[in-house]
Amino acid sequence: MTEISLHRPFPAHEVAAWDYETDVAVIGFGAAGACAAIEAAGAGARVMLFERNSGSGGASALSGGEIYIGGGTDAQKAAGFDDTTEALAAYLKLAGGPCADEAKCDLYAAEALDHYAWLKAQGVPYRGNYMPGKVIEPTDDSTLIWSGSEAAAPFCDLATPAPRGHVIQHMGWGGGRPLVDILEAGARERGVEIVTDARAVALVRDGERIVGAVMRIDNQNRFVRAAKGVVLAAGGFVMNEGMRRKYCPDTFRIADPIGDKDDGSGIELGVSAGGDAIHMDQFFTTCPWTMPEPHAKGVFVNIAGQRFINEDCYHGRVSRTAVDQPGGKVYLLLDSAHFEQPPEFARVSIAGTGDTWEEVEAELEMPAGTLAATMAFYNAHAREGRDPLYGKRTPILVPLDQGPFVALELDFQASYFSFFTLGGLKTSVDGEVLDRGGTPVPGLYAAGRCTSGLPAWGHGYSSGMSLADCTFFGRRAGRKAAA
Numbered sequence: 428m429t430e431i432s433l434h435r436p437f438p439a440h441e442v443a444a445w446d447y448e449t450d451v452a453v454i455g456f457g458a459a460g461a462c463a464a465i466e467a468a469g470a471g472a473r474v475m476l477f478e479r480n481s482g483s484g485g486a487s488a489l490s491g492g493e494i495y496i497g498g499g500t501d502a503q504k505a506a507g508f509d510d511t512t513e514a515l516a517a518y519l520k521l522a523g524g525p526c527a528d529e530a531k532c533d534l535y536a537a538e539a540l541d542h543y544a545w546l547k548a549q550g551v552p553y554r555g556n557y558m559p560g561k562v563i564e565p566t567d568d569s570t571l572i573w574s575g576s577e578a579a580a581p582f583c584d585l586a587t588p589a590p591r592g593h594v595i596q597h598m599g600w601g602g603g604r605p606l607v608d609i610l611e612a613g614a615r616e617r618g619v620e621i622v623t624d625a626r627a628v629a630l631v632r633d634g635e636r637i638v639g640a641v642m643r644i645d646n647q648n649r650f651v652r653a654a655k656g657v658v659l660a661a662g663g664f665v666m667n668e669g670m671r672r673k674y675c676p677d678t679f680r681i682a683d684p685i686g687d688k689d690d691g692s693g694i695e696l697g698v699s700a701g702g703d704a705i706h707m708d709q710f711f712t713t714c715p716w717t718m719p720e721p722h723a724k725g726v727f728v729n730i731a732g733q734r735f736i737n738e739d740c741y742h743g744r745v746s747r748t749a750v751d752q753p754g755g756k757v758y759l760l761l762d763s764a765h766f767e768q769p770p771e772f773a774r775v776s777i778a779g780t781g782d783t784w785e786e787v788e789a790e791l792e793m794p795a796g797t798l799a800a801t802m803a804f805y806n807a808h809a810r811e812g813r814d815p816l817y818g819k820r821t822p823i824l825v826p827l828d829q830g831p832f833v834a835l836e837l838d839f840q841a842s843y844f845s846f847f848t849l850g851g852l853k854t855s856v857d858g859e860v861l862d863r864g865g866t867p868v869p870g871l872y873a874a875g876r877c878t879s880g881l882p883a884w885g886h887g888y889s890s891g892m893s894l895a896d897c898t899f900f901g902r903r904a905g906r907k908a909a910a
Contacts, residue, residue: 428441429441431628431629431641431648432628432629432699433627433628433629433692433695433696433699434695434698434699435629435699436629436630436631436632436637436699436700437629437630437631437632437641438631438632438633439631439632439633439638439639440633442631442639442650442652444650445639445650445651445652446649446650446651447475447622447649447650447651447652448651448652448654449473449474449475449620449651449652449653449654450467450472450473450474450653450654450655450909451463451464451467451472451473451474451475451653451655451656451657451658451905451908451909452474452475452476452477452639452640452651452653452656452657452658453467453474453475453476453477453657453658453660453905454477454627454640454657454658454659454660454661454693454696455477455478455485455659455660455661455662455693455875455877456476456477456478456480456482456483456484456485456611456621456623456660457483457484457485457486457487457488457607457660457662457687457875457897458485458487458603458606458607458610458875458894458897458898458901459485459487459660459874459875459876459897459898459900459901459904460476460478460485460658460660460874460875460901461476461483461607461610461611461613461614461901462610462874462897462898462899462901462902462905463658463660463858463872463874463901463902463904463905463908464476464614464617464619464905465549465610465613465614465617465619465902465905466901466902466903466905466906466909467658467905467906467908467909468614468617468618468619468905468909469617469906470905470906470909470910471909472655472908472909473620474614474617474618474619474620474905474909475619475620475621475622475651475653476614476619476620476621476622477622477623477625477627477640477642477651478621478622478623478624478625479623479624479625479626479627479661479688480623480624480687480688481623481624482623483607483608483610483611484604484607484687485607485662485687485688485875486662486663486685486686486687486689486847486876486893487603487606487607487875487894487897488603488604488606488607488687489601489603489685489686489687490601490602490603490606490893490894491563491564491594491600491601491602491603491890492594492595492597492601492602492603492604492605492606492894493564493572493574493592493593493594493595493602493890493891493894494546494592494593494594494595494891494894494895494898495574495575495591495592495593495881495889495890495891495892495894495895496539496540496542496543496591496593496891496895497510497512497514497515497518497536497539497589497591498510498511498512498515498536498539498540499511499512499540500540500543500571500593501555502553502555502556502557502570502571502593503571503589503590503591505555505556505557506556506557506571506590508589508590509589510587510589510591511587512536512537512539513536514586514587514589515536515539515589515591516532516533516535516536516537517585517586517587518575518577518582518586518591519532519535519536519881520532521581521582521585521586521887522575522576522582522881522882522884522887522888522889522892523881523882523883523884523887524883524884524886524887525884526705526706526709526849526879526883526884527883527884528879528880528881528883530856531856531880531881531896531900532881534856535881535895535896535899538899539895539899542895542898542899542902543593545902546898549609549610549613550609550612550613551595551606551609552595552596553570553593553594553595553596554568554569554570554596555570555571556569556570556571557569557570557571557572557590558570558571558572559573560573560720561573561720561723561742561823562720563715563742563890564592564594564600564602564890565594566598566599566600567598568596568597568598569594570593570594570596571590571591571592571593571594572590572592572594573590573592574590574591574592574741574889574890574891575591575592575741575888575889575890575891575892576740576741576744576887576889577589577590577591577889578739578820579737579739579740579741579818579819579820580737580740580817580818580819580820581818582740583820584818591889591891592889592890592891593891594891603894606894610898622642622644624644624645625642625643625644625649626642626643626644626692627640627641627642627643627661627692627693627696628641628642628643628648629641629696629699630657630696630699630700630871631650631651631652632700635868635869636869636870637653637656637657637700637868637869637870637871638652638653638654638870639651639652639653639657640653640657640696653870655870655908655909655910656870656871656872656907656908656909657870657871657872657908658858658872658873658874658901658904658905658908659693659696659697659852659860659871659872659873659874659877660693660873660874660875660877660897660901660904661688661692661693661696661875661877662686662687662688662689662690662693662875662876662877663686663689663691663694663847663848663849663850663851663876663877664689664690664691664694664848665678665684665685665686665689665710665846665847665848666684666686666687666688666689666690666691667689667690667691670690670691670694671848674704674707674708674850675707675708675709675710675848675850677708677710677750678710678712678846678848680750680755680839680840681712681750681839681840681844681846682839682840682841682844683843683844683845683846684845684846684847685845685846685847686847689847689848689876691877693851693852693873693877694851694852694877697852697860697868697871697873697877698852700860700868700871701862701863701868702852702853702860702861702862702868702871702873703852703853703861703862703863704850704851704852704853705850705851705852705853705879706849706850706851706879706883706884707848707850707851708850709848709849709850709879709883709884709885710747710846710847710848710849710850710885711743711747711846711847711849711882711885711888712743712746712747712750712844712845712846712885713742713743713746713747713844713845713846714742714746714749714773714775714837714842714843714844714845715742715770715772715773715843721761721765721766721767722759722761722765722767722769723738723739723823724738724761724765724823724824724825724827725738725759725760725761725765725827726738726759726760726801726802726805726827727745727749727757727758727759727760728757728758728760728798728801729749729752729753729754729757729758730752730753730754730756730757730758730793731753731793731797732788732791732793732794732797732798732800732801733797733801734801734805734816734817735748735749735751735752735757736748736749736817737814737817737818737819737820738819738823739819739820739823739824741888741889741890743885743888743889743890744886744887744888746844747885747886747888748886749837749839750839750844755838755839755840756836756837756838756839757836757837758778758779758791758834758835758836758837759775759834759835759837760784760787760798760802760827760832760833760834760835761827761832761833761835762827762828762829762830762831762832762833763829763830763831763832764827764829765825765827766833769835772843773842773843774838774841774842774843775835775836775837775842776835776836776838776841777833777834777835777836778790778791778834778835778836779791779833779834780831780832780833780834781830781831781832782830782831782832783799783830783832784798784799784802784803784832785799786832787832787833787834790834791834802827804816805826805827806826806827806828809824809825809826809827810826812824847876848876849876849879849882849883849884849885849888850879850883851873851876851877851878851879851880852873852877852878852879853865853878853879854872854873854874854878854879854880854900854904855867856900856903857872857903857904857906857907858872858873858874858878858900858901858903858904858905858907858908859871859872859904859907860872860873872904872905872907872908873904874896874897874900874901874903874904875893875896875897875900875901876893876897878896878900880896880897880900881895881896882896
């Protein structure tokens with residue numbers, strides 16, 4: 428008998444008996460899998476949803492429950508923002524950078540308002556109010572926030588800015604858990620059969636078509652026949668050190684992975700059937716320096732005392748660019764007017780102080796005239812409301828000239844740089860897994876972090892893009908699989 432493996436499909440003719448039979452088998456019970464199951468069942472298909480944990484969740488349940496939505500939502504209009512489909516599409520493409528899937532960006536932008544209405548119809552609550560300023564996520568039940576680099580260069584010069592982070596109505600952090608609970612309830616109401624403690628170990632193929640999967644349940648291999656298709660929604664590969672070393676070695680510069688069972692198994696299954704894994708070097712990271720907000724008015728420099736980013740952009744873009752810098756650490760420079768003690772969980776320390784920038788430079792043991800020259804140039808132009816190097820904007824652009832001064836050290840290994848992977852299977856806008864020639868693998872679909880979707884480029888990520896991607900394209904994968 429053929430060996431059962433993540434790396435090659437099991438031949439259907441060797442299956443002695445099917446333990447389960449359904450129309451659509453969904454693997455993974457986070458937001459992507461739940462949405463796929465809801466839509467597949469809504470299209471009339473029999474659906475089984477398999478989850479390796481003892482209940483729903485995945486990385487979605489670890490999130491803030493924020494979904495990137497634009498084009499003129501009720502919350503945007505109430506706050507006075509005239510967002511458009513065109514502006515949303517333009518920003519999504521800029522945020523995707525060299526990895527952008529333009530077809531997905533255009534489709535999501537065109538249907539974002541309908542998707543927002545669908546989420547509400549599932550019972551996802553939104554208070555509808557706007558929270559101004561730079562926040563990672565609300566600690567109250569506010570809805571609309573700036574969740575990316577929309578108002579920062581170069582994005583604001585190429586796409587009309589608007590806040591687009593829409594957060595589930597939920598007090599405190601961690602809105603992802605109640606979001607998944609709502610989607611789980613929707614799947615159960617539609618008759619989806621849910622099997623937990625079930626780990627996917629292989630796909631099953633008949634000729635060129637994927638017709639099922641092998642699941643490890645109760646320490647035995649169980650064969651699942653899926654007459655219409657299999658949907659992979661098993662997350663990224665941030666918890667798989669072997670895959671990270673192979674595809675995404677820069678993540679070893681930082682030390683705090685975020686994920687659940689994100690071991691790359693969904694990606695491996697897709698590749699085993701001929702799927703193409705793309706942009707596997709891409710990852711998101713952040714050290715949450717934007718709390719408290721005055722820190723965004725500071726200046727970031729590398730170990731050579733040189734700036735490398737406009738500090739008013741999204742905290743993830745700042746952090747991702749910081750990790751590109753040499754020497755294993757960067758410094759955030761602040762004056763007495765803008766210093767607040769960093770949150771303890773950020774693990775950020777004070778590396779140098781002084782009454783002048785020259786004194787700070789000496790404490791950091793930088794060559795004389797490096798950091799001091801950087802700050803002299805920055806302050807001279809900030810007083811004029813300009814940043815000729817990186818385009819930082821007022822009101823966050825301010826001179827740092829009120830001593831004493833401080834340098835906070837963000838060490839890539841010691842400070843809290845959380846991260847997760849962005850690369851994954853190449854899919855069509857309908858969730859079909861595509862081979863290297865761009866042809867769909869028959870019977871195989873995927874959504875969420877095991878694919879390369881809207882959040883494809885670590886330097887352009889915006890909060891809410893992952894949940895936008897997995898809910899919207901999870902729905903499409905479920906519908907296509909059921910067709």
